[in-house]
Amino acid sequence: xxxxxxxxxxxxxxxxxxxxxAGFCLRRNVLVMLMCVELMLTAASIVxxxxxxxxxxxxxxxxxxFLIALxxxxxxxxxxxxxxxxxxxxxxxxxxxxxxxx
Amino acid sequence: xxxxxxxxxxLLGPTLGALINGxxxxxxxxxxxxxxxxxxxxxxxxxxxxxxxxxxxISSETIVRHGxxxxxxxxxxxxxxxxxxxxLSSVMCLVVAGxxxxxxxxxxxxxxxxxxxxxxxxxxxxFLAAMLLLVTASNLPLMFVGWxxxxxxxxxxxxxxxxxxxxxxxxxxxxxVNRIGDAGFLIATFWCWKxxxxxEFHEMFARIGEASAADIRWITxxxxxxxxxxxxxxxxxxxxxxxxxxxxxxxxxIHAATMVTAGVYMIVRMNxxxxxxxxxxxxxxxxxxxxxxxxxxxxxxxRDIKRVLAxxxxxxxxxxxxxxxxxxxxxAIFHLVTHAFFxxxxxxxxxxxxxxxxxxxxxxxxxxLKAKMKTTHWTFLVSTLAIAGVFPLAGFFSKDEILAYxxxxxxxxxxxxxxxxxMTAFYMGRLLFLTFYGGRRMNDEKWEKxxxxxRTMTFALVVLGVLAVFGGLLGLPKNxxxxxxxxxxxxxxxxxxxxxxxxSAAVELGLMALSLALALGGLGVxxxxxxxxxxxxEERLRGVLGPVHGALENKWYVDELYNTxxxxxxxxxxxxxxxxxxxxxxxxxxxxxxGAVGLGSERQxxxxxxxxxxxVLVILTGTFLLVLCLVVLxx
Amino acid sequence: MSLASWASAPQFAPMVxxxxxxxxxxxxMVTRRDVVRGALWLVITLIAVxxxxxxxxxxxxxxxQVVVYAGAIIVLFLFVIILLAAGKEPxxxxxxxxxxxxxxxxxxxxxxxxxxxxxxxxxxxxxxxSAVATDSPGRDTGGExxxxxxxxxxxxxxxxxxxxxxxxxxxELISILLITAMVGVIVLxxxxxxxxxxxxxxxxxxEE
Numbered sequence: 001x002x003x004x005x006x007x008x009x010x011x012x013x014x015x016x017x018x019x020x021x022a023g024f025c026l027r028r029n030v031l032v033m034l035m036c037v038e039l040m041l042t043a044a045s046i047v048x049x050x051x052x053x054x055x056x057x058x059x060x061x062x063x064x065x066f067l068i069a070l071x072x073x074x075x076x077x078x079x080x081x082x083x084x085x086x087x088x089x090x091x092x093x094x095x096x097x098x099x100x101x102x
Numbered sequence: 103x104x105x106x107x108x109x110x111x112x113l114l115g116p117t118l119g120a121l122i123n124g125x126x127x128x129x130x131x132x133x134x135x136x137x138x139x140x141x142x143x144x145x146x147x148x149x150x151x152x153x154x155x156x157x158x159x160i161s162s163e164t165i166v167r168h169g170x171x172x173x174x175x176x177x178x179x180x181x182x183x184x185x186x187x188x189x190l191s192s193v194m195c196l197v198v199a200g201x202x203x204x205x206x207x208x209x210x211x212x213x214x215x216x217x218x219x220x221x222x223x224x225x226x227x228x229f230l231a232a233m234l235l236l237v238t239a240s241n242l243p244l245m246f247v248g249w250x251x252x253x254x255x256x257x258x259x260x261x262x263x264x265x266x267x268x269x270x271x272x273x274x275x276x277x278x279v280n281r282i283g284d285a286g287f288l289i290a291t292f293w294c295w296k297x298x299x300x301x302e303f304h305e306m307f308a309r310i311g312e313a314s315a316a317d318i319r320w321i322t323x324x325x326x327x328x329x330x331x332x333x334x335x336x337x338x339x340x341x342x343x344x345x346x347x348x349x350x351x352x353x354x355x356i357h358a359a360t361m362v363t364a365g366v367y368m369i370v371r372m373n374x375x376x377x378x379x380x381x382x383x384x385x386x387x388x389x390x391x392x393x394x395x396x397x398x399x400x401x402x403x404x405r406d407i408k409r410v411l412a413x414x415x416x417x418x419x420x421x422x423x424x425x426x427x428x429x430x431x432x433x434a435i436f437h438l439v440t441h442a443f444f445x446x447x448x449x450x451x452x453x454x455x456x457x458x459x460x461x462x463x464x465x466x467x468x469x470x471l472k473a474k475m476k477t478t479h480w481t482f483l484v485s486t487l488a489i490a491g492v493f494p495l496a497g498f499f500s501k502d503e504i505l506a507y508x509x510x511x512x513x514x515x516x517x518x519x520x521x522x523x524x525m526t527a528f529y530m531g532r533l534l535f536l537t538f539y540g541g542r543r544m545n546d547e548k549w550e551k552x553x554x555x556x557r558t559m560t561f562a563l564v565v566l567g568v569l570a571v572f573g574g575l576l577g578l579p580k581n582x583x584x585x586x587x588x589x590x591x592x593x594x595x596x597x598x599x600x601x602x603x604x605x606s607a608a609v610e611l612g613l614m615a616l617s618l619a620l621a622l623g624g625l626g627v628x629x630x631x632x633x634x635x636x637x638x639x640e641e642r643l644r645g646v647l648g649p650v651h652g653a654l655e656n657k658w659y660v661d662e663l664y665n666t667x668x669x670x671x672x673x674x675x676x677x678x679x680x681x682x683x684x685x686x687x688x689x690x691x692x693x694x695x696x697g698a699v700g701l702g703s704e705r706q707x708x709x710x711x712x713x714x715x716x717x718v719l720v721i722l723t724g725t726f727l728l729v730l731c732l733v734v735l736x737x
Numbered sequence: 738m739s740l741a742s743w744a745s746a747p748q749f750a751p752m753v754x755x756x757x758x759x760x761x762x763x764x765x766m767v768t769r770r771d772v773v774r775g776a777l778w779l780v781i782t783l784i785a786v787x788x789x790x791x792x793x794x795x796x797x798x799x800x801x802q803v804v805v806y807a808g809a810i811i812v813l814f815l816f817v818i819i820l821l822a823a824g825k826e827p828x829x830x831x832x833x834x835x836x837x838x839x840x841x842x843x844x845x846x847x848x849x850x851x852x853x854x855x856x857x858x859x860x861x862x863x864x865x866x867s868a869v870a871t872d873s874p875g876r877d878t879g880g881e882x883x884x885x886x887x888x889x890x891x892x893x894x895x896x897x898x899x900x901x902x903x904x905x906x907x908x909e910l911i912s913i914l915l916i917t918a919m920v921g922v923i924v925l926x927x928x929x930x931x932x933x934x935x936x937x938x939x940x941x942x943x944e945e
Contacts, residue, residue: 004749004752008752008756009789010851010852010855010856011855012756012759012760012789014848014851014852015763015848016759016760016763016782016786017847017851018844018845018847018848018851019760019764019767019844020763020767021718021722022767022840022844023763023766023767025715025718025719025836025840025843025844026715026837027715031772031776031814031817032766032767032772033714035766035775035776035779035814036766036767038783038806038810039763039766039779039782042782042786042802045786045798045802046786046789046790049789049790049793049795049798052793052795053793053794053795053889053890056889058889058890058894058895058898059898059904061797061798061890061895061898062898064790064795064798065797065798065801065899066907066908066911068798068806069805069914069915070911070914071806072805072809072810072915073914073915073918075810075813075814076813076918077918077922077925079813079817080921080922080925081925082817082821083817083820083821083925083926084925084928086821092821094713094714094715095715097712097714098711098712098713099712100710100712101707101710101711101712101713715836716836719836719840719843722843722844722847723843725847729850729851729854730846730850732854733850733853733854
C-alpha cells in the first residue's frame with residue numbers, strides 16, 4: 001500500500017503561510033501585502049483539502065471553496081480601498097497612511 | 103381631633119412660601135406679591151398654632167406625638183420624622199409664628215426698596231419653617247435639623263447684603279462660632295444614643311435612671327455648649343453683635359426674638375436631664391449671670407443703636423440661662439416670651455429710626471426724633487420701660503420672677519442679676535433719650551427727610567408694644583395669690599420637686615419694690631444725663647468712667663483676645679499648611695500620580711504607530727503565543 | 738512508513754514538484770521589487786497549489802482555484818497595478834532594523850509551532866490507490882435519505898455537499914457577503930471625485 005502522510009501537505013501549507021505572513025510584515029507596497037494575504041488564504045485551503053482527503057470527508061473541500069469566494073471578496077474590497085487611498089495620497093506605500101498613530 | 107393629628111400643618115405655610123418664592127419667583131406676582139405670599143405663609147402658621155393651642159387646651163392629652171415616616175434607619179438606630187405638641191412647643195410655636203408673622207408684615211415696608219426682595223422673603227420663610235421644626239421636633243436629630251436650619255438662615259440673612267464686606271464677614275463669623283456649639287450638640291446626641299439607646303425625648307426621659315452621674319454631667323455640659331453657641335452666651339457670644347450687619351427685621355426676628363432663644367428652649371425641653379443633681383446647672387446659672395452683667399456693661403459704651411440692642415439681647419439671654427440654671431424653667435420661658443415681645447418691638451423701632459434717618463445708626467447723630475416719629479417713639483418708650491422692668495409692664499414680672507428665684511437659690515447670683523438690671527435700665531434709658539429726646543444732632547438737610555415709617559411697619563410696632571405692656575399678665579407672681587397662667591400651663595412638663603415658692607409674700611413684695619426702685623433709679627440717672635444735654639451727657643459719662651469707658655467701647659477687647667489666642671495661631675497653622683504641606687505633600691502626590699500616568703500613557707502611545715504592518719506583527723506574535731500554548735499545554 | 742514507501746506512491750512526484758514550485762513562487766513573489774513580476778510569480782504559486790489539490794482528489798477545487806484565483810483575482814491585481822501606475826514604484830524589503838528581525842523571528846517561530854502542532858497528534862495518513870479511490874458511502878448529511886453515490890471529490894459530490902443542510906446556510910451567508918462587498922465597492926468607487934478625494938475629505942480639503 002502506498003501512501004503519503006498528511007504531514008507533507010501540512011509542511012507545505014505552513015511554509016506558504018509563513019512566507020505570506022513575513023511578506024505582509026516586511027513589504028510596504030499595499031498591493032504586495034494583499035497578495036501575501038491571498039497566499040496565506042491559499043495555504044489555509046490546502047490544509048482543509050488535505051484534511052478532507054485524509055478523513056474522506058468532502059466538507060473540507062466545500063470549506064476550501066468558500067475560502068476562495070471569501071478571498072475574492074477580500075480582494076475586491078481591498079483593491080477598492082487601495083484605489084481610494086491612492087487617489088487621496090498618490091501612493092501605495094502603507095507607511096504613508098499612518099495618521100491614526102498615538 | 104384633626105388638628106392634633108396633623109401637627110405638620112404648622113410647618114406648611116412657611117415651607118410652601120419658601121419653596122414657591124425661592125424656586126418659582128414670577129413676574130406677574132410683582133414685588134409685593136412675593137412679600138404678601140410670605141406673610142400669608144407666616145400668618146397661616148400662626149393661625150394653625152393658635153388652633154393647635156386651643157385644641158391641646160381642651161383635649162385631655164398633654165403631649166401629642168406623631169411619627170410620620172421613618173427618616174433614618176441604620177442597624178438598630180431608627181429615627182422617625184416625628185413631631186410633638188405639648189404646652190412648651192405650643193407656646194414656642196405661638197411666639198415664633200406670631201412674632202414671625204408681625205415681622206414679616208413689618209418687612210413689607212422695611213425691605214420695599216431692596217433689590218433682593220424675593221430672596222429676603224424666601225430666607226425669612228425658610229427660617230420660620232426651620233424654627234418651627236426645631237420647637238416641634240420630637241427627637242434630638244430632628245431638632246438638630248431645625249437647629250442647623252435656623253443657623254443656616256441666620257448665616258444667609260446676616261450676610262444678606264453680601265456685597266458689603268463687613269456683612270459677609272459677620273455671617274461667616276456667626277457660622278464659624280456656631281459650629282463650635284453645634285459640635286457640642288452633636289456629641290451630646292451621640293452620647294444620648296449610647297446611654298439611652300433612643301433619641302426620642304419621651305423615651306429618653308423614661309430611661310433617665312439608666313444614666314450614670316458622669317453621663318449626665320457630660321451630656322448636659324455638651325448640650326449647654328451647644329446652647330451657648332446658638333444663644334450667644336460667654337464664651338461664644340461674640341457673633342451676635344456682629345450679626346447686626348443683617349437687615350433690621352432679621353435682627354428682630356432671628357437675633358432677638360426667636361433663634362437665639364433656641365438654646366433656652368432646648369434646655370427647658372431637656373429639663374429632666376438638667377434637673378438631675380449631677381448636671382451642670384450651677385455652671386449654667388453662673389455663665390448666665392456673668393453673661394448678663396458682662397454684656398450689660400458693654401452695652402453702656404456702644405454708640406450704634408443696633409449694637410446696644412444686641413448686647414442687651416445677650417444680657418437678657420443671660421437672665422434666661424440664669425433661670426434655667428437654678429431650675430426656674432417657667433421663669434425662663436416666661437422671660438423668653440416677654441423678651442420676644444419687647445425686644446422685637448425695640449429692634450423694629452430701631453429699624454424704623456434707621457429707615458427714617460437714611461441708614462444712620464449712630465445714636466450720637468440722632469436726638470429729638472420724638473417730634474417726627476410719634477408711633478415709633480411711643481412703642482420704643484413702652485418697650486424700654488418694659489425691658490428696664492418698670493411696673494406693670496411685661497419685663498417687670500418676668501425679670502422679677504427670675505430674680506426672686508435666684509434670691510432663693512444664691513445671694514451672689516441675685517446681686518449680679520440685680521446689678522445687671524440697674525445697668526439694663528441705664529443703658530436703655532441712654533439709648534432712648536439720646537435717640538428721641540434732646541436737641542437734634544443731625545444736619546438740616548437730613549432732618550428734613552426724617553419721616554414716620556409706613557403703616558405696615560407701625561402696625562407691627564403697635565401690636566408688639568401692646569404685647570410688651572400686657573405680656574406680664576401671663577405670669578403674675580404666684581405667691582401673692584395671683585394666677586400664673588404660664589406656670590399652670592407648663593406644669594405637666596416640669597420636674598415635680600421644684601416649683602414651690604418658699605418665700606413669703608412680704609419678701610416677694612420687698613424684692614419687687616427693690617428692683618422697681620433700682621430700675622427707676624437707672625432710668626432716672628440716664629434721664630438726668632441725656633434727656634436734655636445729649637452729647638454733653640455722653641462726655642460726662644466718659645469723664646466719670648475714665649479709661650473704663652474706652653474698654654467698654656471696645657467691648658472689653660474680647661474680640662482682640664480671641665484673635666490673639668485662637669484666630670491668629672490657627673491662621674498661622676493654616677498658613678504653614680497652605681505654604682508647605684499642601685503644595686509639597688498633597689499637590690506633590692497628585693502631580694506625581696498625574697505625571698506617572700502621563701508618562702506611562704505617552705510611552706504607550708508609541709505602540710500606536712499607525713502602521714498596519716506593526717499591528718500585524720503584534721497579531722502574529724499573539725498567534726504564535728497561542729499556538730505555543732496549545733502545543734505545550736495541549737498534550 | 739518510510740520515505741521509500743511514500744516515493745512509490747503515484748502522486749508523490751507531482752506533489753513534490755508542485756510543492757517546490759509553490760514555495761519558490763511564494764518566495765519570489767514576496768521578494769520582487771516590481772509588483773507586476775510579483776503578481777506573475779503568485780500565478781505560478783496558485784497554479785502549483787491547484788496541482789496539489791488534484792493530488793488530493795479535489796478536482797473541482799483545483800479548477801475553481803485556477804479560474805478564480807489565477808484568472809480573476811490576479812487579473813484584477815494587474816488591472817489595479819496598471820491603473821495606478823504603481824507597478825514601478827520602488828519598494829524593497831524594509832531596511833533591516835528591529836522590526837525586520839522581529840518579523841523574521843516571529844515568522845520562524847510561527848513556522849516551528851505550527852509544525853509542532855501539526856505533528857503532535859496521531860494524524861491519519863493518506864492512502865493512495867484504490868483503497869479509497871472510490872469514495873466512502875458518504876456521511877449522513879442532515880438526515881437526507883439519498884445515499885451519496887458520487888466518487889469522492891467529484892463536482893457532483895462536492896455540489897451535493899454544498900447544498901446539504903449542513904452547508905447551505907454558510908453558502909447563503911457567503912452570497913450575502915458577496916452582495917455586500919459589491920455594494921461597498923460601488924459606494925467606494927462612486928465617492929471618488931475628480932479631485933481624487935473622498936467626499937468627506939473634499940469638504941474640509943481647504944484646511945490642508
